[in-house]
Amino acid sequence: MASSGQKVVLITGCSSGIGLRIAVLLAKDEKKRYHVIATMRDLKKKDKLVEAAGDAYGQTLTLQPLDVCSDESVKQCVNSVKDRHIDILINNAGIGLLGPIESISMEEMKKVFETNFFGMVRMIKEVIPDMKKRRSGHIVVMSSVMGLQGVVFNDVYTASKFAVEGFCESLAVQLLKFNVNMSLIEPGPVHTEFEMKMMEDVAKMEFPGADTDTIRYFKDVYIPSSMDIFEAMGQTPEDIAKCTKKVIESSRPRFRNLTNSLYTPIVAMKYADETGGLSVHTFYNLLFNFGPLMHFSMTILKCLTCSCLRRRTISPN
DSSP states (O other): OOOTTOEEEEESOOSSHHHHHHHHHHHTOTTOOEEEEEEESOGGGOHHHHHHHGGGBTTTEEEEEOOTTOHHHHHHHHHTSGGGOOSEEEEOOOOOOOSOGGGSOHHHHHHHHIIIIIHHHHHHHHHHHHHHHHTOEEEEEEOOGGGTSOOTTOHHHHHHHHHHHHHHHHHHHHHHTTTEEEEEEEOOSBOOHHHHHHHHHHHHOOOTTSOHHHHHIIIIIIHHHHHHHHHHHOBOHHHHHHHHHHHHHOSSOOSEEESOGGGHHHHHHHHHOTTSHHHHHHHHIIIIISHHHHHHHHHHHHHHOOHHHHHHTSSOO
């Protein structure tokens, strides 16, 4: 139970990665300003979080089961909070999907949207009536640069994040009238076990339904290029957690928060040309015409991005 003066923070998707790191960082706040309710679908996966939380577990951090794909689970979780009082909701739960679109079933696509988009909507729908009544609250949503800029072979995941961005941008206007803030956290590449395992797994798949050229482009061109980008520009879950903490502690939190300044020029291309051709053709050339040059550029960038420079990419400053 939260102590007097503590802000109650409910976080989804805390079994690993970014959600785990945000939960631990806030729970270990030196001033003990937060009571963290860390949630996950399966509490059998709690060990990593409990170990990382250390003495904070059972004190400033508690656990609750929560499946964002279930209306009943969402309601039960929020009802379990004293007076349903949640000061900060951090929507982090999400899944990825990668590969040629011809090989992806409609059920797989729906699952991505059910978690990444509708899961977020369920959480927000459940907490905003109470936040509106109190005239206070902060909703933080883990989006992605892929919600701003499409990325080849990430069609469905990108579409889910575009949906997140549009929903939040629309809702943010209304919420301001009730003194409730909305913030999007927009990471680029992030080194997590989830991301690396997904890359390894898809490289071994057969992708029935896709033509041989597409499969070759995906496995021999896209996957190696993605690995280069992750190595050169990737942040850690800790980086994203620090950025999120800055956002919720800001007196005037920004709506959009790109976490990695190294990725800003890539996103900016989309807005530099209203026809969309600049970004589409640039990505095409980088991937299919200038692959060796891109690999060399990423290698140089990796050498330049020492730990000092990487720390400076944690935005907002």
